Amino acid sequence: xxxxxxxxxxxxxxxxxxxxxxxxxxxxxxxxxxxxxxxxxxxxxxxxxxxxxxxxxxxxxxxxxxxxxxxxxxxxxxxxxxxxxxxxxxxxxxxxxxxxxxxxxxxxxxxxxxxxxxxxxxxxxxxxxxxxxxxxxxxxxxxxxxxxxxxxxxxxxxxxxxxxxxxxxxxxx
Numbered sequence: 715x716x717x718x719x720x721x722x723x724x725x726x727x728x729x730x731x732x733x734x735x736x737x738x739x740x741x742x743x744x745x746x747x748x749x750x751x752x753x754x755x756x757x758x759x760x761x762x763x764x765x766x767x768x769x770x771x772x773x774x775x776x777x778x779x780x781x782x783x784x785x786x787x788x789x790x791x792x793x794x795x796x797x798x799x800x801x802x803x804x805x806x807x808x809x810x811x812x813x814x815x816x817x818x819x820x821x822x823x824x825x826x827x828x829x830x831x832x833x834x835x836x837x838x839x840x841x842x843x844x845x846x847x848x849x850x851x852x853x854x855x856x857x858x859x860x861x862x863x864x865x866x867x868x869x870x871x872x873x874x875x876x877x878x879x880x881x882x883x884x885x886x887x
Contacts (some may be wrong), residue, residue, distance in 0.1 A: 818859075 744751060761767045773780055789794055807815065839847075847853045 758767070783871075788797065848857060
């Protein structure tokens, strides 16, 4: 009679068998996610076609130098001023309702085109022409908006001028 076996040794797969199993698992996953993989391949091809992959690779390879150069540029006084100005503009826009910005900025493109057309025509405008145009409803609305904006701008500029001497006095006081 045979003796009982206490230990079962598992047969270890060789390198070839492990590679084959790995390929089978990979093929299963590819089949399972076929649509996503196809989309990813299309995205990769588009990135390659437009040079973005090459750019991303260069950025990754030279990341430290790129970051250092970017910080050098940011540290220049003119760029710091530009950045501070952008932050100030963003702060100003954050206090204005989006509907107001949209309403006013919607008229900007036609206004610029009309101004360019008028300049191109080169026709002088006299006082009678100004008075005639001021009676047009659209011109009158524009003048009202500009005058209100000028008044608010003047008030803000005046407050800034009054605050400057006080700040200077406080520094030296």
